Amino acid sequence: MSADSQNIVFDNVSKFYGDVLGVNRVTLTIPPGITSLVGPNGSGKTTLMNLMTGLLQPTRGTIGVLGVSPNHPEQLFRQLGYCTQFDSFPRGFTGYQFVYSFLRLYGCTHAEAEEFTWAAIERVKLVEAAHRKIAGYSKGMRQRIKLAQSTCHGPSVLVLDEPLNGLDPLVRAEVIALLRSLAEEGMHIIISSHVLHEVDMISDQVVLLSNGYVIAEGKIRGVRGELDEQPMQVMIRCGKPASLAAKVFEHDSVVEARMHSDGKGLLVKTRDPDKFYLLLNQLALNGIGLESVVPADDDVNSLYEYLIGGEEPAR
Amino acid sequence: MKTLWFAQIAAILQLEMRKTFLSRRGLWVYLLALFPLIPFAGHSIESTIRGRPCDFGHDTNVYASIFQLLDLRVVVFFGCLGIFMNLFRGEVLDRSLHYYFLAPVRREILVVGKYLAGLIAAVTIFTTSTILQWIAMYAHFPSRTVLDYLNDGNGWSHLIAYAVTTVFACIGYGSLFLLTGALFRNPIFPAAGILIWEGINSFLPSILQKFSVIYYLKSLVPIDAQPNLEAPFALLTVNTDPVPAVVAIVGMLAFTLLVIVIAALQVRRMEINYGTD
Numbered sequence: 001m002s003a004d005s006q007n008i009v010f011d012n013v014s015k016f017y018g019d020v021l022g023v024n025r026v027t028l029t030i031p032p033g034i035t036s037l038v039g040p041n042g043s044g045k046t047t048l049m050n051l052m053t054g055l056l057q058p059t060r061g062t063i064g065v066l067g068v069s070p071n072h073p074e075q076l077f078r079q080l081g082y083c084t085q086f087d088s089f090p091r092g093f094t095g096y097q098f099v100y101s102f103l104r105l106y107g108c109t110h111a112e113a114e115e116f117t118w119a120a121i122e123r124v125k126l127v128e129a130a131h132r133k134i135a136g137y138s139k140g141m142r143q144r145i146k147l148a149q150s151t152c153h154g155p156s157v158l159v160l161d162e163p164l165n166g167l168d169p170l171v172r173a174e175v176i177a178l179l180r181s182l183a184e185e186g187m188h189i190i191i192s193s194h195v196l197h198e199v200d201m202i203s204d205q206v207v208l209l210s211n212g213y214v215i216a217e218g219k220i221r222g223v224r225g226e227l228d229e230q231p232m233q234v235m236i237r238c239g240k241p242a243s244l245a246a247k248v249f250e251h252d253s254v255v256e257a258r259m260h261s262d263g264k265g266l267l268v269k270t271r272d273p274d275k276f277y278l279l280l281n282q283l284a285l286n287g288i289g290l291e292s293v294v295p296a297d298d299d300v301n302s303l304y305e306y307l308i309g310g311e312e313p314a315r
Numbered sequence: 316m317k318t319l320w321f322a323q324i325a326a327i328l329q330l331e332m333r334k335t336f337l338s339r340r341g342l343w344v345y346l347l348a349l350f351p352l353i354p355f356a357g358h359s360i361e362s363t364i365r366g367r368p369c370d371f372g373h374d375t376n377v378y379a380s381i382f383q384l385l386d387l388r389v390v391v392f393f394g395c396l397g398i399f400m401n402l403f404r405g406e407v408l409d410r411s412l413h414y415y416f417l418a419p420v421r422r423e424i425l426v427v428g429k430y431l432a433g434l435i436a437a438v439t440i441f442t443t444s445t446i447l448q449w450i451a452m453y454a455h456f457p458s459r460t461v462l463d464y465l466n467d468g469n470g471w472s473h474l475i476a477y478a479v480t481t482v483f484a485c486i487g488y489g490s491l492f493l494l495t496g497a498l499f500r501n502p503i504f505p506a507a508g509i510l511i512w513e514g515i516n517s518f519l520p521s522i523l524q525k526f527s528v529i530y531y532l533k534s535l536v537p538i539d540a541q542p543n544l545e546a547p548f549a550l551l552t553v554n555t556d557p558v559p560a561v562v563a564i565v566g567m568l569a570f571t572l573l574v575i576v577i578a579a580l581q582v583r584r585m586e587i588n589y590g591t592d
Contacts, residue, residue: 017588055416055587071583077419084417086589088410091334104326105418107319 005067007031008052008157008188013061015047021212022047026061028207028217030190034183036199037192038300039209040308045192046085048209049159052190053082065157066188078106081150085161087142089134095121095145096130099152106153120152121145123178125171139166147175157188164193176202200300210308223303230306231255231269233296234276239289241266247288251279267296323420327428328435335398335436340405344397348444351385355451362455371460375473378452379538382445382477387532391441391484392510398437399492400502402429403582407500413587423579430493430575437485445481449474469537476537483535483567487528490574497581528570534563 008030015022023044037045050056051063054070068075089098099120103113121130124144134142143166150158160179164172179202183189193199199206206223208216216223237260238244244266245257253272260267270276277293284290297306335341355378362369406412415425453461464470491509495502516527524530534557558566 050587053417055413057584057586073416074419074421074424077417082417084413086410086413088589090330090411090414091338091409101326101330102414102418104329105323105415105420107322107419 004064008066008190009064010048010051011062011064013051013058013063015044015051015056016059022056023051023209023212023214026214028214030188030207031205032183032186032188033204034179034189034191034202036203036206036300037190037209038196038199038206038304042211043209044212045209046161047212048207049082049084049161049190049192053080053159055084077155078153079155080157080159081153081155082159083143083146083150083161083163085165087139089142093134094131095126095134095137095141095148098134098145099149102149103152108153116152120148123151124148125174140168140171143167144171151182156186158182158190160189160191162192164198172198196301196304197299203300206300206303208303208307215307216303220298220300220303230297231271232273232276232298233302234268234270234273235260235265235292235294235296236268236280237265237291237294239264239291244283244288244290247283248276248279251276320421320424323424324428324431327415327420327425328432331402331429331432332435334405335432336439340401341397341436344394344440347390347394347397348440351381351390351444351448352451354381355448356454359451359453359455369455371456371464374452374456376538378449379536382448382480383533383536386441386445386448386481387484387529388513390444391437391481392488392513394441395433395437395485395488396492396506399430399433399489400496400506402433402493402496403585404496404500404502407589410589416585416587422583422585426493426497426575426579426582430489430578433493434485434489437489438482441485442478442481445477446474449477473537476535480532480535483564484528484532486571487531487567490571490578491528494574494578494581497578497585525566528567531558531563531567531570534558535560 008028010026010028013026014024026044026048037048039045047056051058052065052070054073054076057071063070065076065080068079070076090101093101096117099117100113103116104110106113108116118127118130121127124147126141126144126148129137129141134145137145143163147160147163150160158179163179164175167175176198179189179191183204191199191202200220203220205219206217207214208223236244241259241264245259248254248257248266248268251270253270253275254268255271256269258267259265268276273295280290280293296302358374361367403412406415416422453464461470465474492502492506495505495509499505513527513529516524516529
């Protein structure tokens with residue numbers, strides 16, 4: 001089996017809306033697991049998702065989803081589900097009809113469609129509201145019924161555009177747990193979210209976008225490691241931070257050390273984390289009591305700050 | 316695979332039929348279809364009340380004229396515009412077209428399914444209207460006269476010919492408006508263009524007349540029109556270069572097939588862009 005048939009591949013893809021840039025020269029390979037698209041409004045996240053699902057045609061370049069072109073919806077949507085950001089539904093539909101009709105279009109018999117519909121609706125906990133019109137649903141319920149529809153046929157690729165929007169904290173946690181379990185089963189999950197700490201919590205890898213360009217991609221720590229110009233921040237909790245600060249400053253890779261406000265920790269910035277961790281090992285062996293050593297800026301939030309920085313984060 | 320296509324077309328029909336038959340947006344199509352009943356029913360009621368005898372042949376010619384001038388050129392034309400133009404454009408306005416585009420359905424199948432749904436609705440509504448108008452037209456004649464016309468004259472063949480012409484009008488105009496709705500964001504101007512083209516068709520050179528729906532429909536109607544109709548109505552109803560009915564039917568089906576293929580190609584390239592990113 002070729003790598004292209006196991007991954008989602010963008011090859012030099014550009015999309016222009018007339019003169020307006022959507023995305024430009026995107027070359028990406030997305031492996032299984034949860035991949036988050038992160039970037040401010042208008043950075044091209046939704047464009048990338050719509051290109052992947054054939055709702056938009058690329059101006060240039062090619063896209064393959066597990067080896068299938070988005071130009072073949074009859075094959076693509078047998079293995080892909082897309083929970084879009086569009087908050088509109090076919091007129092007069094109930095939640096049940098929304099999922100059921102999709103399954104009939106998929107080719108299921110009435111009995112199969114009924115079974116899969118209830119299974120999907122149960123998964124998002126909407127059984128009691130299933131026969132109510134979607135027009136009367138709350139934002140969170142609409143989000144959940146879209147999630148049910150996009151997963152009802154058991155796809156191996158799930159594309160979710162802002163799926164946590166409008167969900168209350170309990171359902172958010174349940175959805176995140178559901179996504180994690182689906183990813184562990186080998187599913188590709190591509191998610192765009194504005195909530196960076198949630199992206200951080202659930203993502204295996206990230207794609208950072210800005211103004212239509214991919215500015216970084218990969219596992220969060222890997223991307224962070226490549227940012228040489230930004231010293232790595234390490235938070236060390238210990239009983240004698242002042243003494244520790246004196247010791248670490250002897251090391252030439254340390255560019256800054258700052259006492260924590262509670263006086264029981266030290267925030268160190270280093271240009272060579274590997275050497276710094278070795279130094280910490282030696283200091284620990286020499287009797288400086290270290291309670292914990294935690295990287296302080298290898299999360300999505302920091303990556304966003306370093307790479308996209310001044311741009312207003314999308315809310 | 317063939318079974319899957321049928322199942323998918325059946326699913327599309329099920330979804331679309333409710334929209335085309337029962338939507339509030341389509342209410343005016345029913346009113347439009349019922350509109351020609353008014354003069355026929357009015358004529359019948361007036362003749363019955365006044366006890367004024369009517370000439371059967373004259374009324375038959377009047378029906379033929381009104382069928383061509385009002386039914387085909389106005390009622391079915393605008394009715395099909397309302398039904399078929401909305402098949403894709405209506406969904407774009409409702410921002411719900413992505414529901415279909417995200418299903419594992421070939422877009423060509425989607426076009427066929429939607430077209431068939433529109434066709435079933437249009438044929439049901441307008442053929443019923445045609446038959447009701449015909450009944451209303453002859454309602455004031457003694458039943459024996461009408462039965463003689465049906466059984467011994469050309470009554471049944473005329474009625475069937477009017478119904479078939481209505482069906483083919485729906486087939487032809489339906490395909491044109493399906494394509495227009497898929498091609499243009501604002502289809503008002505193209506629709507006006509089609510209306511003008513169909514309207515001036517009778518005044519065009521013979522070769523150009525063949526590139527219109529009305530040309531073939533005029534070859535299907537059983538009676539040309541009232542012979543002493545005034546100009547320019549006479550020109551609109553007279554078929555100066557008629558073709559045999561079978562040629563008209565084959566020509567219309569070929570034209571429809573071509574238009575649907577173009578619509579399918581267009582929908583295959585269609586993007587969903589409701590203006591968000």
